[in-house]
Amino acid sequence: MPRVLRYYSGNRKHRLEVQGLFEGRQQSARGAQAATVPQVKFPIRPQAAGAQVMNLLSVQPRALQARFSVISESQTMIQPVDRGRTTVIPTETVAVIGAKADELRWVRRQFGLEVVQEGSHGKVLLTVAGDADDPVEQATAAANALFERGNVEGAHPNFLRLIQRPGPATGGASAQWGLDNLGNPGVVGADVAGLAAWTITEGDASVRAAVLDEGVDTAHPYLKPGVVAERDFVDGNPTAQPDGDDAHGTACAGIITARGDKVRGLASGASLVAARIAKGDGGQGWIFDDFNTADAIDWCWDDAQSDVLSNSWGGGPPVDVITSAFTRARTQGRGGRGAVVVIAAGNSQMQVSYPGNLPDVLTVGASNQWDKRKTRTSQDGEDWWGSNFGKGLDLMAPGVQILTTDISGARGYDSGLTTPRFNGTSSATPFVAAAAALLLSVRPTLSETEVRKILTSTAEPIETATSGWNQYRGHGRLHAFTALRAARKW
Amino acid sequence: MTTEDAYFWSHGQKVPLSSSNEIAIDLGAATKAGLSRDQLEPIRHKGRDLPGQLILLDAAALPESVRERLDSVGAIHPVYQTEDNTTLVVLPEVRVELKDPADQERLQDLLAGSSTDAVLEETKPGRVVLHPKSGRGADALQLANQVVEEVHPPVAQARFVRVVRRPDQDLR
Numbered sequence: 150m151p152r153v154l155r156y157y158s159g160n161r162k163h164r165l166e167v168q169g170l171f172e173g174r175q176q177s178a179r180g181a182q183a184a185t186v187p188q189v190k191f192p193i194r195p196q197a198a199g200a201q202v203m204n205l206l207s208v209q210p211r212a213l214q215a216r217f218s219v220i221s222e223s224q225t226m227i228q229p230v231d232r233g234r235t236t237v238i239p240t241e242t243v244a245v246i247g248a249k250a251d252e253l254r255w256v257r258r259q260f261g262l263e264v265v266q267e268g269s270h271g272k273v274l275l276t277v278a279g280d281a282d283d284p285v286e287q288a289t290a291a292a293n294a295l296f297e298r299g300n301v302e303g304a305h306p307n308f309l310r311l312i313q314r315p316g317p318a319t320g321g322a323s324a325q326w327g328l329d330n331l332g333n334p335g336v337v338g339a340d341v342a343g344l345a346a347w348t349i350t351e352g353d354a355s356v357r358a359a360v361l362d363e364g365v366d367t368a369h370p371y372l373k374p375g376v377v378a379e380r381d382f383v384d385g386n387p388t389a390q391p392d393g394d395d396a397h398g399t400a401c402a403g404i405i406t407a408r409g410d411k412v413r414g415l416a417s418g419a420s421l422v423a424a425r426i427a428k429g430d431g432g433q434g435w436i437f438d439d440f441n442t443a444d445a446i447d448w449c450w451d452d453a454q455s456d457v458l459s460n461s462w463g464g465g466p467p468v469d470v471i472t473s474a475f476t477r478a479r480t481q482g483r484g485g486r487g488a489v490v491v492i493a494a495g496n497s498q499m500q501v502s503y504p505g506n507l508p509d510v511l512t513v514g515a516s517n518q519w520d521k522r523k524t525r526t527s528q529d530g531e532d533w534w535g536s537n538f539g540k541g542l543d544l545m546a547p548g549v550q551i552l553t554t555d556i557s558g559a560r561g562y563d564s565g566l567t568t569p570r571f572n573g574t575s576s577a578t579p580f581v582a583a584a585a586a587l588l589l590s591v592r593p594t595l596s597e598t599e600v601r602k603i604l605t606s607t608a609e610p611i612e613t614a615t616s617g618w619n620q621y622r623g624h625g626r627l628h629a630f631t632a633l634r635a636a637r638k639w
Numbered sequence: 640m641t642t643e644d645a646y647f648w649s650h651g652q653k654v655p656l657s658s659s660n661e662i663a664i665d666l667g668a669a670t671k672a673g674l675s676r677d678q679l680e681p682i683r684h685k686g687r688d689l690p691g692q693l694i695l696l697d698a699a700a701l702p703e704s705v706r707e708r709l710d711s712v713g714a715i716h717p718v719y720q721t722e723d724n725t726t727l728v729v730l731p732e733v734r735v736e737l738k739d740p741a742d743q744e745r746l747q748d749l750l751a752g753s754s755t756d757a758v759l760e761e762t763k764p765g766r767v768v769l770h771p772k773s774g775r776g777a778d779a780l781q782l783a784n785q786v787v788e789e790v791h792p793p794v795a796q797a798r799f800v801r802v803v804r805r806p807d808q809d810l811r
Contacts, residue, residue: 438799468647469793
């Protein structure tokens with residue numbers, strides 16, 4: 150029979166059925182084996198609440214780690230990707246709001262609770278003594294007694310919770326495997342660790358990511374909420390709407406900021422700046438005017454105050470007007486801290502193309518679901534393209550069968566609001582741009598140099614066990630979660 | 640400078656340009672110069688649209704008499720190919736970024752003595768655009784090279800429109 154705990158929240162008493170972890174905690178106090186939380190079926194090591202989860206994540210094989218992510222990195226919580234009802238786990242700690250010193254002394258005297266952490270705005274975390282027989286029961290009793298005395302704003306058991314979060318579609322070919330690869334197809338964990346990254350941040354609206362491309366459907370329901378600035382540098386319009394079937398920019402933007410049921414961008418909380426710099430020629434060509442492109446770059450970092458510039462374009466000879474504009478973005482953007490410039494390596498399986506071969510930008514190649522560099526012979530089956538390589542290549546990111554936003558109707562890659570087929574280093578680049586936006590969301594004072602350093606130094610080696618730069622894979626595949634953790638400690 | 644020995648400067652390096660069998664026609668300039676709709680419509684139909692009323696078409700498809708007429712009014716711009724099969728159209732404009740007043744003085748001196756008449760437009764402090772009065776892209780390319788070689792500013796670049804291979808052809 151499950152035990153029942155009652156606690157106060159919002160001046161109401163709530164009832165909670167306690168299952169596995171509670172029993173497990175009891176067992177662990179007596180040195181028994183690891184317990185099981187029924188809903189998610191994984192072992193929890195019998196240690197203090199904060200340490201349990203971190204241990205779990207560190208000891209589990211990679212396949213399992215990829216399916217869980219830390220919600221609160223500093224403390225405790227984990228989250229199953231599997232759909233299921235929320236599991237709430239009471240602990241031996243109590244969260245108290247608005248307690249004066251007298252109340253804390255009283256609860257210490259009556260229940261033996263000690264302050265373990267002082268939070269902001271009058272929050273205090275208390276814990277029962279380490280030798281308590283039934284620490285959860287005792288913590289709950291103390292919380293209720295404290296609340297019933299009427300001298301605090303709130304007091305309740307401090308919960309760990311296993312929750313279902315709205316996430317990307319998972320499983321199957323239409324999933325956002327780039328964020329969370331469940332191995333269908335491919336290798337579990339061969340992704341940018343998007344879900345784990347979201348436990349830290351989904352991006353702050355104050356951070357602006359610019360997509361310089363053939364236009365973005367800024368009226369797209371998944372993109373519109375994030376749009377803060379747009380401009381057309383091809384035809385001089387105030388909006389960046391694409392022409393005809395020019396769907397490329399809309400697909401790139403979705404990887405960064407989409408906020409929809411079917412697609413969610415890696416930095417969905419960040420803001421979107423759209424600059425139209427190209428147009429299709431109706432055939433196989435893509436038309437750019439170098440002066441307009443340079444003006445767009447300057448507009449993005451200067452007028453539109455973009456923090457990150459995502460460039461899924463390239464080819465042709467280098468020109469000083471574009472190089473010079475990128476240099477200004479890197480050195481003068483963000484009040485002198487520098488805007489982060491991210492550029493696609495190219496899809497010809499040859500040397501990195503311009504402007505990706507410029508120094509001091511983040512140049513991105515493509516990996517596949519198997520965590521391999523995308524080549525014409527890699528097992529993903531797309532034998533018509535391969536990721537560029539060589540000098541200048543910095544990072545790899547998912548670039549095959551990427552589910553993202555699409556211009557709607559017959560003009561798009563597919564008929565609906567999304568496409569599952571976007572690919573190329575074009576799709577890998579916005580993953581890195583989004584990761585840069587996440588880093589700046591948690592550490593706005595980072596310079597662009599520091600952002601590049603963090604993203605490259607935390608990349609996961611692929612096709613090799615050793616870290617370090619390699620001309621075919623750069624520093625490895627983007628790992629947004631590890632990068633965010635590094636940024637927080639920077 | 641003939642199309643055979645065309646080049647431009649980038650990052651301090653001379654970048655050779657290979658001539659193309661295409662030319663670009665500025666329909667706006669052609670119309671201003673008095674070419675009739677009957678003369679221009681066939682050109683429009685034979686070519687590919689580029690931004691700014693430009694048409695890219697096979698040079699051989701243009702009758703010599705029409706070509707001469709268009710060239711005389713600055714309505715034809717050169718087209719080049721690069722090693723990676725990018726098409727470059729040179730427009731009649733040069734953007735210059737100057738590092739100091741001495742650059743500005745040297746630029747003024749060069750323009751005063753240059754065989755290419757150009758109008759100087761200051762767009763921002765330290766940044767100017769030169770417009771060859773001929774309206775020809777070929778003159779812009781030559782002028783940009785002159786500025787690089789004699790004034791040595793950080794940037795002196797003729798305006799290129801580039802046509803590269805779309806990255807998403809397989810999705811169409």
